[in-house]
Amino acid sequence: MSIDIKIRKGLNLRLKGAAPNTLKTAPASTNCAINPTDFHGVFPKLVCKEGTSIQAGQPLFFSKYQDSIQFVSPVSGTVKEIKRGAKRKVLEIVVAADKKQQSVKHKLPALHKITPEQVKELLLASGNWPFIKQRPYDIVADPNATPKAIFVSALATAPLSAQFDVILEGQQDAFQTGIDMLSKLSPNLHLSVGAKESSQIAETKNCTIHRVKGPHPAGNVGVQIHHIDPINAGETVWVVGAEDVANIGRFFQTGVFDASRTLAVVGHPLSTPCYYKSKVGASLAPILKDVGAENLADLRVINGDVLTGTTTSSAGYVGYYNNTVSVLPEGDRYRMFGWLPFAGPKIHSISNTSLSWLFPKRQYTPDTNLNGEERALVVTGEMERVFPMDIYPMQLLKACMANDIEKMEQLGIYEVAPEDFALIDYANSSKIEAQAIIRDALDLMYKEVG
Amino acid sequence: MMIRKQIDRLKKPFAKGSKFERFAPAVNAFDTFLFVPNHTTKKGAHIRDAVDLKRTMVTVIIALIPALIYGIYNTGYQYYIQTGEAFTFLDAFLHGSFKILPMIAVSYGVGLAIEFAFAVYRGHEVNEGYLVTGLLIPMIMPVDIPLWMVGLSVAFAVFIAKEAFGGTGMNILNPALTARAFAFFAYPTYMSGNKVWVSEASNVDGISGETILGSLASGVSVDYSMFEMFNGAIPGSIAETSTLWVLVGAAILIFTGVGSWRIMLGGVIGAAIMGYLFNLWGANTLMQFDWYSHLIVGGFAFGIVFMATDPVSAAQTVRGKWIYGILVGILCILIRVFNPAYPEGVMLAILLMNVFAPTIDHYVVQSNVNRRLKRKQHSTTVQTA
Numbered sequence A: 001m002s003i004d005i006k007i008r009k010g011l012n013l014r015l016k017g018a019a020p021n022t023l024k025t026a027p028a029s030t031n032c033a034i035n036p037t038d039f040h041g042v043f044p045k046l047v048c049k050e051g052t053s054i055q056a057g058q059p060l061f062f063s064k065y066q067d068s069i070q071f072v073s074p075v076s077g078t079v080k081e082i083k084r085g086a087k088r089k090v091l092e093i094v095v096a097a098d099k100k101q102q103s104v105k106h107k108l109p110a111l112h113k114i115t116p117e118q119v120k121e122l123l124l125a126s127g128n129w130p131f132i133k134q135r136p137y138d139i140v141a142d143p144n145a146t147p148k149a150i151f152v153s154a155l156a157t158a159p160l161s162a163q164f165d166v167i168l169e170g171q172q173d174a175f176q177t178g179i180d181m182l183s184k185l186s187p188n189l190h191l192s193v194g195a196k197e198s199s200q201i202a203e204t205k206n207c208t209i210h211r212v213k214g215p216h217p218a219g220n221v222g223v224q225i226h227h228i229d230p231i232n233a234g235e236t237v238w239v240v241g242a243e244d245v246a247n248i249g250r251f252f253q254t255g256v257f258d259a260s261r262t263l264a265v266v267g268h269p270l271s272t273p274c275y276y277k278s279k280v281g282a283s284l285a286p287i288l289k290d291v292g293a294e295n296l297a298d299l300r301v302i303n304g305d306v307l308t309g310t311t312t313s314s315a316g317y318v319g320y321y322n323n324t325v326s327v328l329p330e331g332d333r334y335r336m337f338g339w340l341p342f343a344g345p346k347i348h349s350i351s352n353t354s355l356s357w358l359f360p361k362r363q364y365t366p367d368t369n370l371n372g373e374e375r376a377l378v379v380t381g382e383m384e385r386v387f388p389m390d391i392y393p394m395q396l397l398k399a400c401m402a403n404d405i406e407k408m409e410q411l412g413i414y415e416v417a418p419e420d421f422a423l424i425d426y427a428n429s430s431k432i433e434a435q436a437i438i439r440d441a442l443d444l445m446y447k448e449v450g
Numbered sequence B: 001m002m003i004r005k006q007i008d009r010l011k012k013p014f015a016k017g018s019k020f021e022r023f024a025p026a027v028n029a030f031d032t033f034l035f036v037p038n039h040t041t042k043k044g045a046h047i048r049d050a051v052d053l054k055r056t057m058v059t060v061i062i063a064l065i066p067a068l069i070y071g072i073y074n075t076g077y078q079y080y081i082q083t084g085e086a087f088t089f090l091d092a093f094l095h096g097s098f099k100i101l102p103m104i105a106v107s108y109g110v111g112l113a114i115e116f117a118f119a120v121y122r123g124h125e126v127n128e129g130y131l132v133t134g135l136l137i138p139m140i141m142p143v144d145i146p147l148w149m150v151g152l153s154v155a156f157a158v159f160i161a162k163e164a165f166g167g168t169g170m171n172i173l174n175p176a177l178t179a180r181a182f183a184f185f186a187y188p189t190y191m192s193g194n195k196v197w198v199s200e201a202s203n204v205d206g207i208s209g210e211t212i213l214g215s216l217a218s219g220v221s222v223d224y225s226m227f228e229m230f231n232g233a234i235p236g237s238i239a240e241t242s243t244l245w246v247l248v249g250a251a252i253l254i255f256t257g258v259g260s261w262r263i264m265l266g267g268v269i270g271a272a273i274m275g276y277l278f279n280l281w282g283a284n285t286l287m288q289f290d291w292y293s294h295l296i297v298g299g300f301a302f303g304i305v306f307m308a309t310d311p312v313s314a315a316q317t318v319r320g321k322w323i324y325g326i327l328v329g330i331l332c333i334l335i336r337v338f339n340p341a342y343p344e345g346v347m348l349a350i351l352l353m354n355v356f357a358p359t360i361d362h363y364v365v366q367s368n369v370n371r372r373l374k375r376k377q378h379s380t381t382v383q384t385a
Helices: A116-126 A172-185 A221-228 A242-254 A285-290 A393-401 A405-411 A418-427 A434-448 B002-014 B021-034 B053-083 B089-122 B129-139 B147-165 B175-186 B212-217 B226-231 B243-256 B261-281 B291-296 B300-307 B318-338 B346-384
Strands: A002-006 A023-025 A031-034 A044-046 A059-063 A066-072 A077-084 A090-097 A132-135 A149-153 A189-194 A208-213 A237-241 A260-266 A274-279 A299-303 A310-312 A324-329
Touching (some): A002 A221, A132 A221, A149 A172, A149 A221, A149 A242, A172 A242, A221 A418, A260 A285, A274 A285, A393 A418, A405 B346, B002 B021, B021 B089, B053 B129, B053 B300, B089 B129, B129 B300, B147 B175, B175 B300, B175 B346, B226 B291, B243 B261, B261 B291, B261 B300, B261 B318, B291 B300, B300 B318
Parallel strands (some): A189 A208, A260 A324
Antiparallel strands (some): A059 A066, A077 A090, A260 A274, A299 A310
């Protein structure tokens, strides 16, 4: 069954530096790291020490407040370093990989007879659980909750982001198994694909297929949820990344934890942007070297797309949830009289106070300059242009800034995640940090309402 | 980048931890006028749109310039045709400049001084909003108003209408209109009557310049042609008279998306309907005044294009903007017709609607909230059923 969703508001940013649809195997990395800050709100309780030897699939830490959720090592080897930050917060657990990889193998029951309880237990025990996130709050799912639905988006619309027909190429079988297993956890399983998607993903069974059309953020699972089955106060839905569905599927086929990550390494400073077959937590340095980013001095490496990713460096590691690694030049420069209307047509703007509307086909080469300074909220209507939900974004942001819980709830805080406000970050002329405001507000809601 | 190096050297004493750190906002305001700063994104989206508040505000100033230039010319033109002297375009323009440029200087001087002081006091950067307000205030004053009154009105507007509410983005009332309303009620003899609208009218005996709405209110019909009213060769506040050049500004605002076309169109619709209804009634000269003429005389065009669209004091939701615009139009004509003490209704209409804009938005947003509540009730009944 296929249902169409049409998104009208939004923005497709055309940037230079997209990866051609060729898939390479990433150069082997000697180190691998799990970064607990990838799991927002999880307080890590370590079960390993520096020097512990560990198998792939063996837990590194678990969540202090939900100890059934384990976070496992993607490779076998020795725990080389536990990097800590302020207040001894764990930042990175680095594992030096062995030459010969050994994995924990779980015993699986027959898949056609598997019960929902068994699926849940296996996902938790094997370290697959963190692949499942929940809305509201955009955090790792609570295993005790009963979701009203599970959503998977196999559509990526963010600028330069990895495309799922490349990522899932050849993984259809594992993907179907993953969907079958997840559908045990909730009968309402929704899979969104692009409107033109002709790949086999659109023929996945055991789920409702939605064909989604329109500009970014049409691919955001939050936007899709809003149009398919919006979250009301007190309800929970789960979301799983499309490649993670395949990872879960492979686990149920083999019994071995699999943290494959197909990465699009993109950005206009790169000479040969490319897709790589890699692993969650793999070291970025060899990949970046392979892609032609030699001198990283004035470049920013981002785990994720240019709108929602987190800054890392060439010494960083592949993030847990992202399929894209973006590289941008730092915008640490002055522009004389750059604020004049129509100045600098090479910098994209959705506002007609720039000339970029004259060049709809141009591919832009942005840097990280803020193009202005933070100001009070003055201009109205510009946020709504890039926010395709039946929610008043500016009013919601103001409620969030005022920590007005009741108002946030009324205005729809449960339906949004920070990534849904990424284009507002991009487009608003007051240069306010909408994603950060929403993240703080969700944390506050989680603390106060739970 | 010689200049850049010089500026960085000059800014050293204002850097974080240095002696004059707290004055940094004032210095930055000048610096960022020369250069878009080298700030990079720290959190959130890593790339940003080229637009910022400075560019937005400067666009409004560009949109104001046609009306301002015509206003300067018209000031001289009105003066010379009343005295009967022969004059050239340049004479008229120079006469107007001589009158108006000092008013602009006073407005910017007083207003920006207060803005800078508040920025330093509050420790935030100087917002660009006053660049527009500071130009608007002289443009909507009668030409012969003493400079100290301009200064005092500016101070009142910035202190009471803006900073008292928390500064840019927080004000309820449009600051420029507040300045005019202050002058209007504090110094009525300088702001209304038949001796204030033409330059030097009170000093030269021969001059009597009554505005069209003023004449109509006192029951005298006007003998200006439609073209004169549209072109703006009529007495009035400095830059409000020319509907033609205001429309050029409106086109700039609408094309760049800086001004809300919904509010403008809503205002025109509201005023046209109200004017037409009064035409049908037709009890006095003001009611008989053609509805389309209402749109091009007085400050209506200027007010609806440049004042009602102030995004901070107007309604902020799409539906709210329509309601707000239409009500401004209706109220403007209502005040014009029913209250002869205030022949120009647009100022009071906009100020009144400024006060009600949050209420309009409240009900628009509330309907969204109710929709969400209803959806929740629906889903719980489905679940329990």
